Every structure is written in structure tokens, then in C-alpha cells.
Amino acid sequence: MPIIKIENLKKDYENEGVITNVLHGIDFSMEQGEFVAIMGPSGSGKSTLMHILSFLDKASSGVYEFEGQDTKDFDKDYLAKLRNERIGFVFQSFNLLTRTTVLDNVKLPLIYSNKKDHDNLAKKALADVGLSHRLDFFTNQISGGEKQRVAIARALVCDPAVIFADEPTGNLDSKSGNAVLEILQKLNDRGHTIILVTHEMDTANHAKRIIYIKDGMIVGDEKVLKRTIATSDGVLNK
Amino acid sequence: MNFFSTIKMTVRSLLSRKGRSALTMLGIVIGVAGVIIIISLGAGAQSLVLGQVNKLGSNLLSVQPGKSDPKGPPAQVYGVVVTSLVEPDADALRSTSQVPHAVGVNAMVRGVGTVVWQNKNADTNFVGTDFGYAQVVNFTMSSGSFIDETANKGGSKVVVLGSKVADALFSGTGVDPIGQVIKVRSSAQQDAGGIPLRIVGVVEKRGSAFFQDQDDQIFIPLSIAQGELLGIHYLQAINIKVDSAENIDQTISDVTIVLKERHHIMTDDDIDFTIRNVAAAVDILKTITNALSLFLTSMAAIALAVGGIGILNIMLATVAERTREIGLRKAVGATNSMVMRQFLLEAGTLTLIGGVIGIIFGIIISYLMALLMKYLGFDWDFVISITSVVLAVGVSVLTGVIFGLYPSLKASRLNPIDALRYE
Numbered sequence: 001m002p003i004i005k006i007e008n009l010k011k012d013y014e015n016e017g018v019i020t021n022v023l024h025g026i027d028f029s030m031e032q033g034e035f036v037a038i039m040g041p042s043g044s045g046k047s048t049l050m051h052i053l054s055f056l057d058k059a060s061s062g063v064y065e066f067e068g069q070d071t072k073d074f075d076k077d078y079l080a081k082l083r084n085e086r087i088g089f090v091f092q093s094f095n096l097l098t099r100t101t102v103l104d105n106v107k108l109p110l111i112y113s114n115k116k117d118h119d120n121l122a123k124k125a126l127a128d129v130g131l132s133h134r135l136d137f138f139t140n141q142i143s144g145g146e147k148q149r150v151a152i153a154r155a156l157v158c159d160p161a162v163i164f165a166d167e168p169t170g171n172l173d174s175k176s177g178n179a180v181l182e183i184l185q186k187l188n189d190r191g192h193t194i195i196l197v198t199h200e201m202d203t204a205n206h207a208k209r210i211i212y213i214k215d216g217m218i219v220g221d222e223k224v225l226k227r228t229i230a231t232s233d234g235v236l237n238k
Numbered sequence: 239m240n241f242f243s244t245i246k247m248t249v250r251s252l253l254s255r256k257g258r259s260a261l262t263m264l265g266i267v268i269g270v271a272g273v274i275i276i277i278s279l280g281a282g283a284q285s286l287v288l289g290q291v292n293k294l295g296s297n298l299l300s301v302q303p304g305k306s307d308p309k310g311p312p313a314q315v316y317g318v319v320v321t322s323l324v325e326p327d328a329d330a331l332r333s334t335s336q337v338p339h340a341v342g343v344n345a346m347v348r349g350v351g352t353v354v355w356q357n358k359n360a361d362t363n364f365v366g367t368d369f370g371y372a373q374v375v376n377f378t379m380s381s382g383s384f385i386d387e388t389a390n391k392g393g394s395k396v397v398v399l400g401s402k403v404a405d406a407l408f409s410g411t412g413v414d415p416i417g418q419v420i421k422v423r424s425s426a427q428q429d430a431g432g433i434p435l436r437i438v439g440v441v442e443k444r445g446s447a448f449f450q451d452q453d454d455q456i457f458i459p460l461s462i463a464q465g466e467l468l469g470i471h472y473l474q475a476i477n478i479k480v481d482s483a484e485n486i487d488q489t490i491s492d493v494t495i496v497l498k499e500r501h502h503i504m505t506d507d508d509i510d511f512t513i514r515n516v517a518a519a520v521d522i523l524k525t526i527t528n529a530l531s532l533f534l535t536s537m538a539a540i541a542l543a544v545g546g547i548g549i550l551n552i553m554l555a556t557v558a559e560r561t562r563e564i565g566l567r568k569a570v571g572a573t574n575s576m577v578m579r580q581f582l583l584e585a586g587t588l589t590l591i592g593g594v595i596g597i598i599f600g601i602i603i604s605y606l607m608a609l610l611m612k613y614l615g616f617d618w619d620f621v622i623s624i625t626s627v628v629l630a631v632g633v634s635v636l637t638g639v640i641f642g643l644y645p646s647l648k649a650s651r652l653n654p655i656d657a658l659r660y661e
Contacts, residue, residue: 056569056655077573083654084571095566095658099254109570111243154570 001068002029003161003193004053009062011048011216022048024216025062030195032161035188037196037207037224045216047166050197054087054164055079067161084112088155088192090180092167094147096139096154102126103135106153113158125153129183145176152183162193169203179232181206206230248583255556259588262552265545266592266637267599270630272538274600274622275607277629280531281621282608287523289617291516293447295376297483298516301327301476301493305509321472322501322510325460328370328476330496337478337492339485342373346475347463351424353403353456354432360406363455364422366463374479377452382416382439385459389438393461397422397435401443402453415440422458424467433466445617486515539633545592546637553585553645564649565657578650585642586635593634597627 011023022045030036040046051057052064055071064071066082074082096105106122115121126132129149134142139150148168155163165184169177185206188194196207204210205228212220252259304320328345331337347366352359365371369387380401389396399407399415408415416439421432435458444452464470480489490513497503497511557564564577572580601622611618 051655054569056658057653077575080568080571080573080576083569089569091658095562095569097563097566100250104250108567111247112567112571112573112576158571 037204040213263592269542270596271600278604344370568654581646589638
């Protein structure tokens with residue numbers, strides 16, 4: 001059973017009577033444990049696609065099945081539950097809470113879950129991204145690379161089925177970016193399905209499969225033959 | 239999402255914006271403190287007024303010469319001197335067959351005069367009355383006795399001093415006032431030597447009643463006050479104490495019948511006296527103080543509402559400022575109701591804390607004002623009613639919830655992706 005299956009997915013935006021078609025009917029499916037890069041230039045609709053797949057937005061038409069269930073009739077609260085339990089996000093701009101510690105940022109999704117022992121779960125997730133030494137730092141006291149690793153720990157803390165990463169290396173230098181990609185690859189090795197949105201070929205090559213999108217349509221879908229394995233030169237252990 | 243973590247999150251969020259939280263609370267603090275202070279002052283004023291009235295005693299009627307609306311001012315206020323009320327009227331009212339519910343009746347005239355003892359003198363008010371005064375008005379003697387029936391009828395040259403007058407003449411001299419002779423003259427007889435009167439009693443300190451100092455006066459037999467000090471034959475008032483409140487109306491009609499007969503009055507239009515009911519006056523005073531409290535309380539309520547609008551404003555600004563945070567919270571699993579609860583709780587907590595601070599300030603300020611009133615010589619009680627405290631807290635929390643509702647609803651309805659994209 002595919003973890004994600006979409007058929008003829010379309011998305012239109014209406015703004016003051018003007019309708020813009022962003023996605024023109026997209027079909028693909030994805031199995032548990034895949035590492036897929038969605039690649040395309042700016043304005044191609046790749047971010048919109050990711051937002052729909054991650055239940056932040058709704059498609060205008062088409063079928064979206066998640067873990068074998070049609071998502072059409074899911075209500076808002078159930079979508080919130082799915083985002084909490086089955087999905088993790090990593091944003092380009094981190095989206096961490098300011099004036100809040102690293103540990104509390106990672107605990108945020110746990111507040112909205114039924115899970116217990118928040119401290120230990122959050123500490124474990126932070127250990128996975130090599131930030132055990134930064135627990136009590138405030139988010140304005142750490143570097144950009146570290147911020148993104150906090151964001152990954154936050155995405156990871158509820159043990160989601162799928163982790164979505166939207167240009168996660170976009171705001172980072174190459175060294176920090178490598179560390180982030182290394183973590184994503186390790187998480188994939190552990191069984192998490194990863195969907196990475198990027199417009200850089202170098203980044204996309206870290207995935208196992210690349211879906212190319214242009215003008216709201218899939219223009220290519222291929223396996224990565226020469227996959228890049230990220231090494232962070234010990235950034236993670238610093 | 240459990241309640242404890244929501245509270246923790248709320249406190250953290252409010253603490254991260256200390257200055258703003260404090261300023262928002264200020265509006266509520268002022269509103270709540272205002273409500274507490276005003277209710278306390280209102281209650282204090284009411285107890286002051288009622289205390290003043292009750293000091294004289296309850297169930298009192300006062301017959302005054304001249305016809306006037308019992309609810310309006312007496313005829314004397316307009317400078318009219320009515321001479322129709324005389325001592326035999328008072329004697330007639332003492333008839334138990336005609337006015338059965340009267341337990342005390344006294345005739346009265348007043349004046350301003352000077353008392354002299356040796357080389358000391360004091361200006362004071364004199365009350366010319368009879369033995370009935372002791373039955374009508376509540377007071378106790380600190381020494382000696384009051385004017386008795388024989389003293390009055392016989393025109394004995396005796397006097398009873400109020401505590402202040404006794405102090406003015408005898409304090410520090412070591413002389414017992416009882417048995418001393420003082421000279422009394424009215425203000426119209428400045429050149430006269432004064433009437434020598436022997437002191438037979440001193441009244442214990444009473445404070446003020448009806449906003450008149452009850453200690454700064456002397457009591458002399460009616461006939462002496464009328465004949466030798468004022469040069470009049472009529473009375474200024476007859477006071478009647480009724481045995482119980484239910485019998486007041488009956489007594490008013492009994493008194494009316496007796497006086498109409500004595501004054502040969504056929505129709506009600508010709509009535510030449512007015513019967514005033516002190517209880518009715520108390521009711522009027524109560525109505526006035528209640529109206530005043532209500533008016534001031536509504537002013538305070540307006541202050542609270544303004545504070546509430548402050549909350550509304552700040553919460554709207556907070557929601558706008560934290561749109562991305564709301565988006566993030568939704569992205570990691572917060573439902574609409576969880577977001578709503580968080581913002582409502584923030585608004586409610588702000589107003590609750592503001593309310594508690596307001597109560598503390600309100601009580602402190604009310605207490606200081608009560609001290610000030612006492613310092614100024616009023617018989618002021620410091621009153622804080624539980625109702626006002628509960629009301630203030632309730633209203634302040636309600637303010638937070640009502641004015642926090644719209645911003646919270648607005649926050650909860652944000653589409654997660656729109657919120658995340660918000661710049």
C-alpha cells in the first residue's frame with residue numbers, strides 16, 4: 001500500500017475574481033521508506049504540492065489518499081491530529097518560537113499530543129540531531145544550522161511517518177546544509193519517509209528519487225542513480 | 239493537550255511580553271480598583287448618614303410649626319416665624335388615651351448663646367426643653383441628672399452641659415461641674431450679665447448626629463429658654479418617640495387629630511403644623527446615597543469597559559503579531575479549539591491578575607480614604623463588601639473573556655498555510 005497516492009490533483013487560487021491555476025493535475029504515488037526530492041524552479045507549484053500533501057492546504061480537486069485513506073472528508077480536527085502524529089515539517093525559515101528555549105521548541109508538538117514524558121522525548125530527538133548540549137539555549141543564541149537542526153528535532157519528536165522538508169538548506173551555508181541533509185538521510189535509513197522540496201540539483205541528489213515539476217505539471221520522475229551521501233565533517237558532533 | 243501545559247504556555251507567553259502585559263493590565267487594575275473604592279465609599283457614606291440619624295434614636299416624629307410639604311424644607315427656612323405651636327400642645331400629646339403609641343414627648347426651642355464660669359466663657363448652642371427629652375433621644379449622663387419634671391414646671395434655674403461645653407469650662411480646673419453656677423446669655427443679649435444657672439448634670443460624649451455636634455450644647459428648662467433668653471412663648475418643635483415602627487402612621491394621625499382640635503382647625507387646608515417622620519427622611523437619604531453609588535459605579539463600569547477595549551486592542555495586535563506562530567502551532571497539530579483556548583486563557587489571565595491587583599489597590603485606597611475621613615472628623619466606617627470583590631473579579635475576568643473572544647476566534651480560524659506565509 002502506498003503511503004501517499006494522488007490522482008489528477010489540481011489547485012487553483014482565486015484572488016479578487018482572478019483565478020490562477022497552480023497545479024494542473026498531478027499523479028504519483030510513494031511507498032513507505034522512500035526519500036523523494038520534488039524539484040522545480042520558483043513558481044513551479046512544488047511548494048503548493050507539498051502543502052497539500054502535508055495537510056496545510058487543500059486541493060481544489062483530485063484524489064489524495066494518505067496511508068490508504070481518502071483524505072477528502074477529513075475534518076479540521078482530524079487533519080490537525082494527522083499533522084501532529086503522522087507528519088513532521090522542516091521549513092526553510094525554521095519557524096522556531098522566539099524567546100523560547102531549544103528544548104521547549106522541540107516540546108511544542110508534544111503539547112498538542114497525547115504522549116507522555118515530554119522532556120525525555122524532546123531530549124532524545126535533540127540527541128538525534130546532535131544538539132544535546134544546547135537544550136537550555138534560547139533560539140536567538142544559536143546558529144542558523146543549529147536552528148534548522150532544532151526544527152528537524154521538532155519534526156521528529158512525535159515519531160511521524162513522513163517528514164516534509166521545504167528547502168531546508170536554503171538559508172544555510174554548505175557545511176550546515178550538509179549536516180541537515182545527513183540527518184535527513186539517517187532518518188530515512190531508520191524508516192521515515194522523507195519528502196524534500198528544493199530547486200537545487202545538488203540537494204535533490206541526496207534523495208533516492210526525484211520528481212520534476214514545471215508550471216504545475218510533473219515533467220519527470222526518476223530514480224537517483226548516483227546518490228550523494230552527505231558528510232558533515234563532524235559538524236553534528238561539535 | 240492538558241490544562242497544566244496550557245497554563246504553563248500562557249504564563250510563558252505573557253512573561254515574554256512583560257511591558258505590554260503590564261500596560262494592558264493597568265486598564266483593568268484601574269477599573270476594578272475604581273469599582274471597589276466607589277462601592278466602599280458609597281457604603282461608608284451610607285453608614286455615616288444612617289449612623290448620624292440613628293444616634294438620635296429610631297421611630298422619631300417631629301412636629302414643627304407652620305404648614306409645609308413634609309418632604310420639602312420647613313417654613314422657617316423661608317424666614318417665616320410661626321408661633322402657633324405652644325407648650326400645652328406638647329402636654330396634650332402626652333395623653334396616653336389620645337396618642338397611645340407615644341413613649342416620649344418633648345417640647346423644644348433652640349438658640350445660640352454664651353456660657354460664663356468665673357473667668358472662662360464659651361460660645362455654644364442652648365436647647366430649651368423638658369424632662370421628655372430624655373425619653374425621646376438616646377444619650378447617657380456622665381454625671382448628675384437631666385432636667386426633671388419639677389425643675390421644668392417650676393422654672394428652676396438649672397442647666398445640663400454637653401461634654402464639650404463642660405470641658406471648655408472645667409477641664410484642667412479640677413472642679414466638679416455639678417453644683418457650680420454658670421451664667422448663660424443668648425446672642426441677642428450681649429450686654430446683659432446673663433442668667434445664673436446651677437449645673438445639675440453633664441451628658442456623656444455623643445459625637446454628631448444630623449451633622450450637628452451634640453456635645454457642643456447645653457440643656458436648660460424650656461420656660462427659662464423661652465422667657466429669659468429668647469423672649470418668646472411659642473415652641474420650635476415637639477419631638478415624639480413612637481413605640482415601634484408599625485405604629486408611626488397611626489401616631490401621625492393621632493397627633494394630627496389632637497393638634498387640629500387644639501388649634502380649632504376644620505379643614506386640612508388650614509393645618510398650621512407639619513409632622514416629619516425621621517424614618518422617611520432616612521429612606522430619602524438612602525435613596526440619594528444609593529443613586530449616587532449607582533451613578534459612580536456606572537462610571538467605574540465605564541472605566542472597566544475601556545480597560546476591556548484595551549484588552550481587545552492588545553489581543554488583536556498580539557494575534558496579528560503572532561500569526562506565524564499560530565500557523566506553526568497549527569502545523570504541528572494544534573486544533574482550532576486549542577488555539578482559541580490559548581488566546582482566551584491569555585486574555586483571561588491578564589484580566590484576572592489585573593483584577594486581583596485592582597482589588598488590592600482598591601482596598602488599600604479605600605482604607606486610606608476611610609482614615610482621611612476619620613481624620614477630618616467624620617464617623618466613617620471602612621466597609622468592603624464581599625459582593626463588591628466578587629463582582630469586580632467576575633466582571634474583570636468576564637471582560638477578558640468577552641473582549642478576548644473575538645481575537646481568539648480570529649486566531650483559531652486562521653488557515654495554517656496562510657498564517658505561516660504571513661509577513
